[in-house]
Amino acid sequence: MNLKEYCGIVGIYNKSEAANYVYLGLHALQHRGQEAAGIVSTDGIQFYEHKGCGLVNDVFNKNSISSLRGNVAIGHNRYSTFGDDSIANIQPLFAHFDMGQIAIAHNGNIINANRIKKKLVDDGAIFNSNSDTEVIIHLIARSQKTTFFDRLTDAVKVLKGAFSLIIMRENEIYAIRDPWGFRPLSMGKLDDATVFASETCAFDLIGAEFIRDISPGEIVVAGNEGVKHYSNVFDATNEKKCVFEYIYFSRPDSYLWGKNIYSIRKRMGEVLAEESFVEADIVIPTPDSGVPAALGFSKKSGIPFDFGLIRNHYVGRTFIEPTQTIRHFGVRLKLNPSKDVLKDKRVVVVDDSIVRGTTSKRIVKMLKSAGAKEVHLRISSPPVISPCFYGMDTPTKRELIASSHSTEEIRKYTTADSLEYLSIEGLKKVVGETGYCFACFDGNYPVEFDRE
Numbered sequence: 369m370n371l372k373e374y375c376g377i378v379g380i381y382n383k384s385e386a387a388n389y390v391y392l393g394l395h396a397l398q399h400r401g402q403e404a405a406g407i408v409s410t411d412g413i414q415f416y417e418h419k420g421c422g423l424v425n426d427v428f429n430k431n432s433i434s435s436l437r438g439n440v441a442i443g444h445n446r447y448s449t450f451g452d453d454s455i456a457n458i459q460p461l462f463a464h465f466d467m468g469q470i471a472i473a474h475n476g477n478i479i480n481a482n483r484i485k486k487k488l489v490d491d492g493a494i495f496n497s498n499s500d501t502e503v504i505i506h507l508i509a510r511s512q513k514t515t516f517f518d519r520l521t522d523a524v525k526v527l528k529g530a531f532s533l534i535i536m537r538e539n540e541i542y543a544i545r546d547p548w549g550f551r552p553l554s555m556g557k558l559d560d561a562t563v564f565a566s567e568t569c570a571f572d573l574i575g576a577e578f579i580r581d582i583s584p585g586e587i588v589v590a591g592n593e594g595v596k597h598y599s600n601v602f603d604a605t606n607e608k609k610c611v612f613e614y615i616y617f618s619r620p621d622s623y624l625w626g627k628n629i630y631s632i633r634k635r636m637g638e639v640l641a642e643e644s645f646v647e648a649d650i651v652i653p654t655p656d657s658g659v660p661a662a663l664g665f666s667k668k669s670g671i672p673f674d675f676g677l678i679r680n681h682y683v684g685r686t687f688i689e690p691t692q693t694i695r696h697f698g699v700r701l702k703l704n705p706s707k708d709v710l711k712d713k714r715v716v717v718v719d720d721s722i723v724r725g726t727t728s729k730r731i732v733k734m735l736k737s738a739g740a741k742e743v744h745l746r747i748s749s750p751p752v753i754s755p756c757f758y759g760m761d762t763p764t765k766r767e768l769i770a771s772s773h774s775t776e777e778i779r780k781y782t783t784a785d786s787l788e789y790l791s792i793e794g795l796k797k798v799v800g801e802t803g804y805c806f807a808c809f810d811g812n813y814p815v816e817f818d819r820e
Contacts, residue, residue, distance in 0.1 A: 375459075375759075376400035376445040376566045377473040377553070379534035381541045381590040383561035387416075387436030390443040393563075393570035394424045399619055400475075400566060401445030404458040408471040411438035412538050415469045419458040442536045444473040447761055456497040460536070465509040467516055468538055474501040475566055476530030476551045477759040479815065484526060504533070520544075521587070521601050528815055530610075530758035532582075534564050540591030547602035548814060549584030549609050550758045550805060552624055562590040567622040581625060584609075608805040608814040611795065612760060615749045616657055616720045627799075630660050635798045636748040636790060637664025637718060644788030645669055646744045648714040652676035654731060655703070661748035662718035671716060676709045676735065699730045705738035714742040721749045722778065722789075723762070725769040729782045736783075745784040750792045750809040751775070758815070762808065 376397025380386045387409045394405055405427045406419025416436045420427040424445065444459035460473040481500035488506050489495070495502055507523035508516075520535070520542060530550035535542040543564045545553050556563040558576040565571060568578045582588055585602040588595065610617075613624055620630040637660065651671045653662035656679060666673035680702055715735055722728050732743045751770030755762040765771045769778055779787035792809055807813045
């Protein structure tokens with residue numbers, strides 16, 4: 369699997385040492401972004417910020433956290449789906465305008481951002497970054513409405529695509545989900561504090577109670593007057609939640625849209641076994657994302673589960689560029705075969721997806737070199753045939769192997785003895801027929817994209 373998660377966002381209102389809790393929340397959401405992290409806090413008068421490139425532990429220390437004063441804070445883990453990975457693009461973005469100060473953390477991808485930005489620049493706007501998120505700040509600042517809430521609704525109504533937002537002012541936090549509901553965003557409670565996060569696993573770490581998901585098209589405001597909910601801001605549209613959150617992105621211990629991620633992935637493995645049983649001796653996962661589906665496959669097929677690939681959990685990003693002669697180096701940094709488990713066995717290896725196919729090919733080769741007699745690839749999602757424009761960092765259509773090759777051609781490329789995917793019908797059997805975006809599998813984009 370070579371897809372990158374989108375981003376992780378956290379916000380907390382009315383909690384002493386708010387930045388500490390946001391820091392912990394970002395730890396829980398580290399899987400959603402590993403290029404950069406940032407936190408902005410406020411004491412009701414001044415904003416304080418700290419951000420940098422790298423993992424949460426690399427960016428923050430005791431001194432930087434203690435400098436982030438106040439009872440309100442928001443944070444962001446980043447993968448660059450729009451804009452490059454420069455310091456200027458690290459969120460939360462922070463700015464001054466005529467109504468005071470504002471900070472914003474964004475999960476998703478605004479597909480008409482370039483068109484909006486061009487119009488703003490032609491009108492004299494000056495941008496500090498090339499992030500699509502900065503467009504929102506300019507739209508708010510340039511609105512002619514007299515209240516911040518009206519300016520905010522003016523701005524977000526212009527946006528197309530995926531945007532779960534947490535916006536902070538001096539004494540309040542706004543949580544917003546786009547009307548299609550592409551990206552997740554949940555609300556929780558910690559004592560008298562209101563907490564927002566991309567996933568419920570962030571609540572678990574800080575001891576917060578999950579209340580509910582923010583609804584598509586909803587704005588929730590936490591401020592001095594309590595928590596207010598606005599659900600009629602956008603024109604009604606069809607809900608299109610990203611189904612890849614269930615397949616890969618979200619942490620398995622999170623609850624998303626009323627369902628437990630681990631249970632969903634295990635059920636995907638069961639349906640996969642129903643659709644593509646094969647005679648074999650063991651079922652193994654590609655750790656860690658393939659584990660629940662492999663357990664489900666094993667349960668339904670009756671084939672014993674085992675760990676034939678061991679993952680090195682202490683490997684971060686490598687800055688070494690392997691030469692052509694050691695091209696397998698990147699895979700072996702993370703995975704190593706267990707020869708005693710694999711020797712002379714017919715192996716079913718369960719993975720969540722195939723993108724370019726190169727990683728799958730190296731895994732099959734690794735397993736056979738370790739003594740596996742047969743290797744049968746089973747993928748707990750349908751073939752990825754189309755790129756995502758709603759925040760998932762997918763390769764171009766040309767780079768997606770399933771966009772131009774049949775399953776049999778991909779099998780030959782990977783050198784597997786057999787290859788089967790979960791069907792779209794099987795996926796819908798698990799998650800439901802409607803309410804999801806399946807564009808990466810069927811090419812039917814729910815919102816027209818603008819890549820100018």
